[in-house]
Each structure stands twice: as C-alpha cells, then as structure tokens.
Amino acid sequence: MAVTGAVMLLYLLVHMLGNLKIFYGRESFDEYAHWLRSIGVPALHGAWFLWLMRAVLTVAVVLHATSAYQLSRRDLKARPQKYSHRQRLEASYAVNTMRYGGIIIALFIIYHLLDFTALTLNRNGVEGAAYDNVVSSFSVWWVTLFYIIAMLALGLHIHHGFWSAARTLGVHSAAREKNLKIGATVLAVLIAAGFMVVPIAVLAGLVD
C-alpha cells in the first residue's frame, strides 16, 4: 500500500503542476500535452515514455486496490462484532474515509480517463486540443462538482495515507512525528487545491 501510494503521489504532484500550465494559455498547454507524448525522443521512440508511465501507474493502481481489498477483508474478519455502546473514536475523519474515499477516487479515475484520455465522454473530444477539451468539460457545473468532490476525497486520502505510509516504511520516529504530520497536511492541501483551481477557474470564466 505504502510503496504504490508513494508512486501515485509522486505522479499526482507532477500532474498537478503540469495542469497549472493551463493558466499560460491554450498554446502553452497544448504544446505541453504534445510534449508529454514525445518525452525521451530521440532516445525513446514516439510516445514510449508515456506508455511506460501508463504501465507503471496501472500496476501501482491495481496493486494498491488489491492490497486495499485484502487488508479490508482481513480487518473486517478480525473484528466481527461491534460494541453496543458506540465507541468514542479518536481517529480523524480522513482515517475513517480511507475505504470509501478510495472507491470515489477509483470511480473518478475511470471517468477522468474516459473524459480526457479516451475522449469518449468529452464534449469537445478533439485529439491534441487538450485546452479546449478541459474547458468544455469544466464548463458543465456538475462535472466540476464531481471533480471537486473527488479532489476533496483525494486530499483526505493523502492526508492520512502519507503519514501512514511513513510509519509502514519505518521512516517515522518520535522526532519526525510532527514534521511528517505537517508534511502530510501541506501535501494534501497543495495537491487537492492545485487540481481544484483549474475547474474552478474554468467555471468562473477565467480560463475559456
């Protein structure tokens, strides 16, 4: 869970920063989208880098989901009976939404790929016209709303996930506890907010 999570986290950070290029205008963004398809040329051929990246991400997502499923099954089995008096839970909201949040994010990724990568659900749907494709989707309020909900779920997921992964990988200690918590919060806010400004800007008419 921790290793695959870290891989996806790294990707998200880069992806989020890349998306912000939309504020530099249509040309800049489309050029960037095109560049993504030609990274590594001439050492690599055509979109090889992109495909390599897709392969790594797919493996990460599949392994992450599989271990989440196995872990959840094991944990539900280990605690079959609830207390009749509600437990006072100390854990934060983020901790308690890891499972549902993960499912929301997974559904989002499917929708997102159909929207911007496969373009099947995109209203503009012109290959290579990334800028117009993004604007056409986020001009619809409910797409933006779903997007924002998914990003909030993602932020919460990262908030607990980052810190939890640090403990799983044993890099966590009493001295680092505070810094890791701050790091988790900063990362979660940065990534969620960074992704959210794009659809909000589109809906507000700042990007069109």
Add this chain to the structure above:
Amino acid sequence: MNLTLRIWRQRGPEDRGAMVTYELADVSPDMSFLEMLDVLNERLILEGEDPVAFDHDCREGICGMCGMVINGQAHGPRDRTTTCQLHMREFADGDVIDVEPWRAAAFPVMRDLVVDRSGFDRIIGSGGYISVVTGSAPEAHSTPVPKPIADAAFDNATCIGCGACVAACPNGSAMLFTSAKVTHLNLLPQGAPERESRVRDMVAQMDEEGFGGCTNTGECTVACPKGIPLTSIGNLNREYLRALTKR
C-alpha cells in the same frame, strides 16, 4: 450513587449472549469499578443468580487482567488507567453504564466479560524473550546501556499485555502490543542475539492468531493504560524491514 448497569452476559463460548440491565443503589464514589461489580455480584449470589464473570488479579494496575469496555472505551473514561484503578467518582449519580468484553476475533469471549487472551501468550512465546545464561545473577554493570536507550526500552516494557489496544482498534490489530515487546527487547544489548528472528516470528505469530492489519488509526495508543506510543509501531516496521533484508 444510583446506577443503571447494562452488562454483557454470555454463559459460555457457544452462547449468543446479550446485554442485561441491573439497577445498583448506594454505590460509593470511592469504590473502584471492580469493587462496584463485586457488590453487584454479592447481590446476584444472594438472589440465586450467576455472578458476572470478569478477570482481575492485582487490582493495582500492573497485571493486565482486568480488561473490559466501559461505555465504548477500553478500561473506561479515564486516560492511562486500568479498570481496577478506575473509581466510581468518574461517573455521576443516575448514569447508565454499558460494560462489554473486549471484542476481537482473536480474543473469543469465554464467559460474560472474560475473554481468552492466550493469543498474546503465543506471540510472546514466539520471540518475546532473551537467551540468558542461567545461574547466579550477572553483575549489573557488566553490560552498560546508554540512558536514552534504557529509558525507551523501559517505556515499552511497561506494557502489561492487557489487550486494550486490540479491543479499541477497529481492525482488531495487535500491532501496538507486539511493537511494545519488540521495541523493548530489540533496543537492548541483551536482546540483540534474537533481534531479527524475534521480529519475524512475533509478526508471523500475530498474523497466525487472526489479529487484523494495522491501518495506523491510532485508537490503540489512546486506549492504552500505559501510554505505549504509536512510534513503537513505526519502530516495529523498521525492525521488520531490517530483518527482511538481513539473513
């Protein structure tokens, strides 16, 4: 004080069990929680009913026997306090108090509030020991231990094996208990010979017993009467990774 108690009654491992309500009058605020249950049991015996079965031994917070979940909290509402050290002044006149056994698949209920915690014994048996030369006690200064290490080992050694961490964990995980034992022994020179096999075997036994996996929710450390910190779990993971990469 007058109290309404709702207590889990279960005749044996196979019985389904249910919460049963008892009214208890004239409870002194200076009684411990277990003394309050003693008073209830005396009355039940006089009335010809079965007394409520619960575990206890030292009644001074050091043996770890007296676990029960009180109003949804392992060992009741007071921080860092075992049930035997909890006093009735923590409650108010007229309170309704729910008393339940530890709930975890690896801790099956034997009767009423008594659960079978022998899974913990088997985890200890798999690696929670050190190999020593038997005979006369060694000279205390023959193995110097730096103060910070001795302190950290001692903090982890205070775990009394009560099982509150498992009871509080939504995953029924025994990570806090196991991490306290591994951290305690792996920090010390006396524990060094079995450093790798200890962590590997204890984690394997923990999984074998049917305890759940840790998701770092942190309920355990809040419930722990000895304040074993979550950082011990980080240390267990570090020791485990270290043992995996070392033959």
